[in-house]
Amino acid sequence: MCGIIGCVGCGDQTLTTLVHGLSKLEYRGYDSAGVALVGDDGLQVVKKAGELDSLRGELDALEGVSGTLGVGHTRWSTHGPPTDENAHPHQDCTGDVGVVHNGIIENYQSLRDELESAGHTFESDTDTEVVPHLVEEGLEDGLDAEAAFREAVSRLDGAFALACVVAGSDAVLVARNDSPLVLGIDDGATYLASDVPAFREFTDRVVYLDDGEFARLDADGWRVSDVKGETIEKSVETVEWDAEDTGKSGYDHFMLKEIHEQPRALRQCLQGRVDELGGTVTLEELGDLEPDRIHLVAAGTSYHAAVYGSQLLQADGVPAQAFFAHEYASSPPPDTDALVVGVSQSGETADTLSATRTARRHGAETLALTNTVGSTMARECDHVCYIRSGPEIGVAATKTFAGQQTALNLLTQVATPGPSDRDVIEALRELPSDTQEILDESNAETVAEELLDSDAYFFIGRALNYPVALEGALKMKEITYKHAEGFAAGELKHGPLALVTGNTPVFATVVGDGELARKTIGNVKEVEARDAPVVAVTDGVSDVKRYADHVLEVPDTHPRTAAILANVQLQLVSYYTAAKLGRSIDKPRNLAKSVTVE
Known part of the structure; x- marks a missing residue:
């Protein structure tokens, strides 16, 4: 900025x-x-x-x-x-x-x-x-x-x-x-x-x-x-x-400021790394790294980014899996052929540090994906990729999550055999302006106001939008203290549907008009039949709007970047809900910005 x-x-x-x-x-x-x-x-x-x-x-x-x-x-x-x-x-x-x-x-x-x-x-x-x-x-x-x-x-x-x-x-x-x-x-x-x-x-x-x-x-x-x-x-x-x-x-809270800083943060993440004319992505700090498989280890919001990243890599033919860092450290030793990527905003997260240290002890190559220059993880890992989001003071991560998602897109392009995907590169270059469009036009405050008295909030999505659902629920519970859960949309009918009532709004992220979108619309109909308010986070390509009580628009773009944009809308909903409830938004109870204990 x-x-x-x-x-x-x-x-x-x-x-x-x-x-x-x-x-x-x-x-x-x-x-x-x-x-x-x-x-x-x-x-x-x-x-x-x-x-x-x-x-x-x-x-x-x-x-x-x-x-x-x-x-x-x-x-x-x-x-x-x-x-x-x-x-x-x-x-x-x-x-x-x-x-x-x-x-x-x-x-x-x-x-x-x-x-x-x-x-x-x-x-x-x-x-x-x-x-x-x-x-x-x-x-x-x-x-x-x-x-x-x-x-x-x-x-x-x-x-x-x-x-x-x-x-x-x-x-x-x-x-x-x-x-x-x-x-x-x-x-x-x-x-x-x-x-x-x-x-x-x-x-x-x-x-x-x-x-x-x-x-x-x-x-x-x-x-x-x-x-x-x-x-x-x-x-x-x-x-x-x-x-x-x-x-x-001049913003009321650091969190709101940092949500609005996302266009700038994303530009910083992309600068010098994406050549749209040449159709290439370069991460000079990684050299010629060509991993056989990738393990992403993280906690909290960073874990949701890791799930998103693992799906990107899998879709492009790179075997990848996301692990909770605190589980990975106590699991059987990692395959030494895997590149172990520690995803941490601060680079000081104790669970994630333990996981990357365990990996190194067993001979695995490690990469820190972090926002903090000179952090412990950045110093200890074999490689480091900075997300360049700038200082983030609000405890609830916002711009750093978007930065992690963006950096993982870049990592996927570099780690995938063959040429980079030009459609993805074009979408990444448009991502900062698309994010600004949401910030300028979002009706999230109105949605938050109308759903303020809800008993709980549910978030659903498929594929790349599943981690978005997880993160949307986490933000809601972190700063509003209201009950919120994120689900893979297909799991809704396998138990969570029992919790759906007329006072439990369901946020459904639906982009494009392919098979995944159509199946998610089917899940939307399931909750609509049970009188639950439906909030569609959508690019408008499908007909999900006709089944929704509220709509949060995202620009029509590549599905990989659409998931980043959908999250921005959900950040705003959580922020305005917390603000209207009078919560301590920047310093939510019982939470810390950098978790340095396991």
Whole structure:
């Protein structure tokens, strides 16, 4: 996810403050960085592709880059590759307007066509660049900087956090819609950032912006207003500098933030590993590994990812099996021809560490599939594959489960003899945007509200959607404390059907219109006949909607990635159910983020 930093009132420390803020945003993932400063010499913009050190080197090579206010940005590529031209900030034709942006402007192409027809020249491939040109249009029409910025924002569709500076103006102008922004309030200075750590060394007083709000930061302080320009009274909160108490980016809970970080996390997982044009997947860290069979060992959410991964591998002809790590360690010694894959978000899960250690003692080759660089499992195993999801603070795993599923897709492509599956590669490349579509359009909150008083929740699925059912039930029970169970859909009639009542909703994941979908629809009819509310998680290809009381849509895609998308919808249902029940979502009772005891 891109990062924004801005400041007013820092005097000759403005540039230093911006670069410091960018360094605190590096954890979010990025491929370019830049700053824009306004001073006596007008607007100065410096930006470079690559890591922050590249920007520092460029700034050191230049003289006179200074200003009394400014903005900075770390970019994660969406529209256009990571180049100097595509790095933020972006400018207008006159060079007087600078804009940084997080999110996606959905109608940028039509705006760009309109602006180019009016004579504007574009320098980048990004969606962001339309914004400074729209501001330029407003300025040419006689509007002041703030009015021109507001007019530009009114033309935009999509999710965005925007910060704009204009030569000759003494303000940083800000707007938020579905992308986090927070202000930092200090005596004589005001800061703006995507997340608190960017300015936390300077102040512990913050103001979280909400969707549809604007802010103006100038020498006199700060002001927040609505789309009509009317002032909104915002409370100034004091944050503690403990890492577990900061960094929510305006979201109510870390879990919700981390659910919404999944598009960025998935891009990070895929970056540099998938070549859609060449039709290849590369995991350089695995070298030329060609396992005869694979054993996946894990616990909890990671076990559900392991079940999903084992099914992927089996479907492509690689003998594979998923094991509970705590059972594997005490089972007969593993076949030394098997590659033993320890799946663990933290890389410190005691059960999984015990399993991989047992495997190594018996001569098996091991691979750690983890999120945590430098973790014990990563250090001890023969190979390591990082899922690159970024920090996850919420105890209930969300983005790391999606990262595990995605990484296991990559592992399957590498481990399978023969060429990679181009259809799968195409679906993986679309996965981040498909996930964002769900986050933008999901009706999960409404479904959660209508089913809030249920006695229990059942989740069913077949094949790749069976582990999705298991994970959907686990999330529900972890954070809501309500009874929830996941079943292979075909098992429903072999016992669990006895528990189905009119107050036990059944979540059925049905994608495509093949034999598995038709059989699952048969299971849906079974519970419908017993008056159970049915929630269909579906791409709409089959006719399951006609039997459902509620529908959670997923984009039409490959069945392998559809299972990842279905899980996102179920995460949201669990989150909103827990929120409406007033549960301790980020720290559910009796649970820990990293389980370090067996």
